Amino acid sequence: MTGVNNIIIVGVGGQGTILASRILAEVAIAGGYQVKISEIHGMSQRGGSVMTQLRFADEVFSPVIEPAMADIMLSFEMLEALRALPYLKAGGKLIVSNQELMPMPVITGVAKYPTDIAERLLSVVPDGQIVDALTLAKTAGTVKAANVVLLGMLSNLLNFDQNFWLEAIRKCVKPKTVDINLKAFALGRG
Amino acid sequence: MTTQLMTGNEAVARACYEAGVKLVSSYPGTPSTEITENVAKYDEVYAEWAPNEKVALEVAIGASIIGARSLAAMKHVGLNVAADPLFTIAYGGVNGGLVVVSADDPGMHSSQNEQDNRLMGRAAGVPVLEPSHSAEALEFTKTAFSLSERFDMPFIIRLTTRTAHASSLVSLSERQEKPLIPYKKNEKKFVMMPAHARPRHLDLEERLASFMAYVEGCGLNRIEWRDKKIGVICSGAVYNYVKEALPCASILKIGVSYPLPARMFKEFAAGVRKLYVIEELEPMMEQFACSLGIKCQGKELFSKAGEIMPWDIAAKIGGKEQAPLSIPADIPARPPVMCAGCPHRGLFYLLGKHKLVVSGDIGCYTLACSPPLSAMDTTICMGASIGVAHGMEKAAGGDISKHTVAVLGESTFLHSGMTGLLNVVYNQSKVTTIILDNSITAMTGHQHNPASGKNAKGQPAPAVNFEQLCRAIGVQKVLVADPYDLTATEAALQECLDFDGPAVLITRRPCALLVKELPAAPLVVDNKNCTGCKACLKLGCPALGINAEGKAFIEQSQCVRCGLCAEVCRFDAITKGAAQ
Numbered sequence: 001m002t003g004v005n006n007i008i009i010v011g012v013g014g015q016g017t018i019l020a021s022r023i024l025a026e027v028a029i030a031g032g033y034q035v036k037i038s039e040i041h042g043m044s045q046r047g048g049s050v051m052t053q054l055r056f057a058d059e060v061f062s063p064v065i066e067p068a069m070a071d072i073m074l075s076f077e078m079l080e081a082l083r084a085l086p087y088l089k090a091g092g093k094l095i096v097s098n099q100e101l102m103p104m105p106v107i108t109g110v111a112k113y114p115t116d117i118a119e120r121l122l123s124v125v126p127d128g129q130i131v132d133a134l135t136l137a138k139t140a141g142t143v144k145a146a147n148v149v150l151l152g153m154l155s156n157l158l159n160f161d162q163n164f165w166l167e168a169i170r171k172c173v174k175p176k177t178v179d180i181n182l183k184a185f186a187l188g189r190g
Numbered sequence: 191m192t193t194q195l196m197t198g199n200e201a202v203a204r205a206c207y208e209a210g211v212k213l214v215s216s217y218p219g220t221p222s223t224e225i226t227e228n229v230a231k232y233d234e235v236y237a238e239w240a241p242n243e244k245v246a247l248e249v250a251i252g253a254s255i256i257g258a259r260s261l262a263a264m265k266h267v268g269l270n271v272a273a274d275p276l277f278t279i280a281y282g283g284v285n286g287g288l289v290v291v292s293a294d295d296p297g298m299h300s301s302q303n304e305q306d307n308r309l310m311g312r313a314a315g316v317p318v319l320e321p322s323h324s325a326e327a328l329e330f331t332k333t334a335f336s337l338s339e340r341f342d343m344p345f346i347i348r349l350t351t352r353t354a355h356a357s358s359l360v361s362l363s364e365r366q367e368k369p370l371i372p373y374k375k376n377e378k379k380f381v382m383m384p385a386h387a388r389p390r391h392l393d394l395e396e397r398l399a400s401f402m403a404y405v406e407g408c409g410l411n412r413i414e415w416r417d418k419k420i421g422v423i424c425s426g427a428v429y430n431y432v433k434e435a436l437p438c439a440s441i442l443k444i445g446v447s448y449p450l451p452a453r454m455f456k457e458f459a460a461g462v463r464k465l466y467v468i469e470e471l472e473p474m475m476e477q478f479a480c481s482l483g484i485k486c487q488g489k490e491l492f493s494k495a496g497e498i499m500p501w502d503i504a505a506k507i508g509g510k511e512q513a514p515l516s517i518p519a520d521i522p523a524r525p526p527v528m529c530a531g532c533p534h535r536g537l538f539y540l541l542g543k544h545k546l547v548v549s550g551d552i553g554c555y556t557l558a559c560s561p562p563l564s565a566m567d568t569t570i571c572m573g574a575s576i577g578v579a580h581g582m583e584k585a586a587g588g589d590i591s592k593h594t595v596a597v598l599g600e601s602t603f604l605h606s607g608m609t610g611l612l613n614v615v616y617n618q619s620k621v622t623t624i625i626l627d628n629s630i631t632a633m634t635g636h637q638h639n640p641a642s643g644k645n646a647k648g649q650p651a652p653a654v655n656f657e658q659l660c661r662a663i664g665v666q667k668v669l670v671a672d673p674y675d676l677t678a679t680e681a682a683l684q685e686c687l688d689f690d691g692p693a694v695l696i697t698r699r700p701c702a703l704l705v706k707e708l709p710a711a712p713l714v715v716d717n718k719n720c721t722g723c724k725a726c727l728k729l730g731c732p733a734l735g736i737n738a739e740g741k742a743f744i745e746q747s748q749c750v751r752c753g754l755c756a757e758v759c760r761f762d763a764i765t766k767g768a769a770q
Contacts, residue, residue, distance in 0.1 A: 048526035
């Protein structure tokens with residue numbers, strides 16, 4: 001690989017974007033790369049939109065990713081994928097969990113949750129993958145492992161040894177949940 | 191050598207471990223909180239949550255005077271609270287190395303202002319070191335401890351959100367134990383009464399002058415010569431962005447943001463054809479350059495407000511066009527909200543229902559300002575709610591106290607609300623103060639506090655008794671209510687508002703995120719009874735919604751079965767289902 005690899009992970013606060021970025025970072029480090037991650041904690045934890053940006057290359061300076069420069073976007077929620085779509089570069093790859101979480105303006109009736117998100121995503125990214133990550137995670141043992149299901153899918157787009165992924169999962173998740181997460185990864189990788 | 195991916199905050203914590211630090215005392219605040227959380231994991235370092243930043247710094251000062259290396263970490267506004275000891279210990283100096291971390295928040299990701307605390311260092315006469323990434327966060331913090339001892343001065347490590355919360359690789363070393371530096375009584379150094387403070391101020395100026403001489407030649411600042419057509423002076427996170435956006439430019443990378451190196455500024459300015467100073471927030475380096483007669487461009491290109499991003503630099507100096515980020519207008523915003531089952535929700539529902547003027551405060555509950563609750567009138571700073579309500583009553587008079595309340599969380603009350611309540615009693619207003627007691631500092635990620643029954647290391651600790659505390663201050667009406675019980679809470683609220691004197695209502699319920707066991711029976715909507723009136727939606731609960739048939743529905747994956755929606759439904763359409 002040459003140049004900087006830019007990956008953004010988006011979702012709703014509490015969905016596990018930060019853990020996913022940590023696992024991915026460990027994989028890239030095992031692959032011999034320099035890694036930088038930028039994330040924002042705080043208010044955004046309380047159910048707001050969240051974005052984690054991860055960059056890896058032989059040398060990385062800025063931890064933040066420029067709009068329209070992300071190579072890959074991993075989204076844990078449909079609306080958040082649509083919101084962050086302008087960050088993806090032309091020809092970039094897209095993996096989205098088909099989960100839909102209603103934001104407060106939709107709940108209170110002042111805004112509508114778009115009904116055509118899948119079409120709009122695929123019109124921009126024809127080979128985008130929209131997946132029922134929650135069901136796969138449930139099969140693995142808990143819906144909480146949806147983030148690792150998505151990492152399993154991501155692993156097919158990145159050229160890293162599978163063992164790097166398994167080792168990174170073992171290192172980053174709680175010891176009690178290692179088996180479930182390894183299963184979730186395998187289900188996502190297919 | 192072991193390397194590890196770390197946030198800037200984790201790296202500062204690691205530096206405390208490696209530098210032989212004995213004590214860390216802090217108050218949580220984004221983006222500084224994880225420093226102390228991570229220090230608490232090292233058995234070799236004593237770590238504590240103090241009730242506020244002023245106490246935290248005083249504790250660290252005590253440790254320094256007795257001869258230990260010590261640190262206090264806080265967010266930028268926390269340094270305002272700790273400014274009193276900071277400005278004076280600058281005169282006194284240190285014994286063991288003393289470091290204050292100020293984690294600033296340009297762009298206000300999680301803050302009420304974006305003050306630039308490099309200026310606090312300058313105002314106090316305290317040197318400020320500014321790392322650009324995690325490896326430097328570790329290295330600069332360790333350096334700050336040894337420089338603190340060498341120059342007899344406290345040091346500030348200034349992080350910003352993008353250095354505190356960005357991760358990069360760090361090389362780890364072993365801990366070097368630092369035995370206590372022997373303590374000798376020295377009242378001329380540490381008793382800052384006027385007769386001692388006057389010579390100590392002159393002494394501080396001498397110490398600063400000798401540190402300034404050191405700064406010129408030290409490795410913390412460096413010039414990176416590349417193409418000399420463009421030169422950029424920058425520091426902290428912005429340095430990374432300049433490297434990204436202008437790979438050919440020469441750079442004067444500033445690691446010591448106060449005091450700045452005059453000789454290096456002049457040498458660098460003389461070596462480049464066009465000079466820029468790129469800094470977030472205040473034009474501190476730019477004004478320093480101007481004071482030296484150096485021609486440069488800075489704030490005429492970059493705003494004093496908010497963050498600077500690499501693509502701003504590429505556009506404004508590199509001439510690279512940047513299409514604005516356009517998010518389609520029909521995408522609904524997703525603001526942060528109170529969690530499903532948040533114990534604060536019921537209270538704010540009642541405050542809104544009674545159309546009270548709500549003098550609010552800093553914490554998760556500040557989210558009650560947003561629709562649909564829309565139940566907050568003011569939020570200024572930690573602990574301000576009580577003083578603001580008192581001032582409103584004293585100025586407006588009449589029966590304003592009948593429809594005004596001050597609301598703050600228990601951690602915020604302990605931080606700086608107690609003195610406000612004392613003022614209410616002493617100066618005899620009739621403010622009703624509501625203490626939201628969820629037994630944890632929740633907004634910053636669940637840190638323990640003097641009310642939670644545990645300390646920073648998770649060990650058992652005494653928990654303050656708010657009822658006794660408020661009565662001791664002189665409040666005669668002190669009531670406690672469970673905010674899940676709207677009827678009881680409403681009655682208690684009314685009793686406090688009607689009381690002819692200061693009153694305190696404590697709404698007590700643990701944070702919903704910390705409750706592991708849910709009630710057995712889920713809440714279900716009976717579509718026969720639901721009229722679609724949407725009264726339940728006024729709670730602003732993320733687990734509630736309206737389905738395509740216009741009936742309420744409950745998202746079971748989010749619901750924690752608090753039962754508030756059943757309480758506000760006038761048609762008995764929300765009931766307990768079969769136990770699971």
